[in-house]
Amino acid sequence: DGGITQSPKYLFRKEGQNVTLSCEQNLNHDAMYWYRQDPGQGLRLIYYSQIVNDFQKGDIAEGYSVSREKKESFPLTVTSAQKNPTAFYLCASSPRDTYEQYFGPGTRLTVT
Amino acid sequence: AQRVTQPEKLLSVFKGAPVELKCNYSYSGSPELFWYVQYSRQRLQLLLRHISRESIKGFTADLNKGETSFHLKKPFAQEEDSAMYYCALRSGAGSYQLTFGKGTKLSVIP
Numbered sequence: 267d268g269g270i271t272q273s274p275k276y277l278f279r280k281e282g283q284n285v286t287l288s289c290e291q292n293l294n295h296d297a298m299y300w301y302r303q304d305p306g307q308g309l310r311l312i313y314y315s316q317i318v319n320d321f322q323k324g325d326i327a328e329g330y331s332v333s334r335e336k337k338e339s340f341p342l343t344v345t346s347a348q349k350n351p352t353a354f355y356l357c358a359s360s361p362r363d364t365y366e367q368y369f370g371p372g373t374r375l376t377v378t
Numbered sequence: 379a380q381r382v383t384q385p386e387k388l389l390s391v392f393k394g395a396p397v398e399l400k401c402n403y404s405y406s407g408s409p410e411l412f413w414y415v416q417y418s419r420q421r422l423q424l425l426l427r428h429i430s431r432e433s434i435k436g437f438t439a440d441l442n443k444g445e446t447s448f449h450l451k452k453p454f455a456q457e458e459d460s461a462m463y464y465c466a467l468r469s470g471a472g473s474y475q476l477t478f479g480k481g482t483k484l485s486v487i488p
Contacts, residue, residue: 297474306387308464308480309422316474324475356422365410365468367476369422 269293272357272370279351279377287342287373289357298340299358299367302326309356315340344375351377380405382467384479391455392487399450399482401439401465410468411441411448412476417461425450425463435459455486 270291279285289298297316301309301324311324315334329348334340340359344351354374358367381404391397403409413425426434428441428448439450448465465479 299474301478306480308384309478311475311477314474358422360474365474366412366424366427371421 270357270359270368270370272355272373274373275371277373277375279375281377282346283377284343284345285351285375285377287344287355287357287375289340289342289370290338291340291359291368291370292338293359293361293368294337295359295368296337296362297360297365298334299360300324300330300332300340300342301356301358303354303356303372312342312355344377351375380409380467380469380477382465382477382479384463384465384482386482387480388483388485390485390487393457394454397450397452397455397459397484397486399463399465399484401448401450401479403446403448403465403467405446405467405469407470409470411439412466412468413437413439413448413450414464414466414478415461416464422464455484457486457488460484460486 273288299314300312303309310326312330313332315321331343356372357370360367383402411428415425416422437452441448462481462483464481466476
């Protein structure tokens with residue numbers, strides 16, 4: 267199942283704390299993405315990055331931040347400004363030619 | 379703005395019965411449509427894309443631009459088809475973004 271990894275699988279935080287979710291890929295893909303998956307809501311795009319040192323806001327970027335310092339890595343920080351951070355977070359990557367997205371196993375974040 | 383609609387949250391069918399998972403989209407240009415599937419305890423993965431016109435695991439989907447639909451079909455459902463299915467749209471050349479529908483959970487009854 268290699269290729270794209272997310273860690274940790276489960277994450278627990280107290281309200282008011284920032285937390286960073288890891289996403290790494292060894293597929294040499296140019297683009298990377300972060301989605302949030304909630305029951306009955308499908309996948310909603312948080313941020314995406316087409317190349318290193320560049321990223322774009324998705325539909326629900328408020329309360330989140332990202333960086334793309336290396337092609338292989340695209341960490342997501344859930345800040346204390348995110349009003350409803352408890353969710354399942356999915357990372358994906360895609361090559362430039364097909365745009366087919368490959369997904370990681372996800373991180374379930376619980377904030378109490 | 380583009381939108382993908384999957385009208386059924388849950389679809390239950392008996393094993394051996396035909397399956398049709400509905401997907402409608404709104405987009406003014408020429409979209410690229412996909413079906414992704416998420417089996418229990420597995421990653422979300424691509425099932426098929428309309429431009430390849432192939433059949434995967436017995437599933438097919440035809441893009442109907444007149445009806446703006448991309449329904450997923452299989453003539454005979456199998457128990458292993460039980461999963462969450464998502465329809466997704468890419469808005470065109472150069473676009474990296476996918477817009478997903480809310481998903482349909484398919485349950486195949488033995």
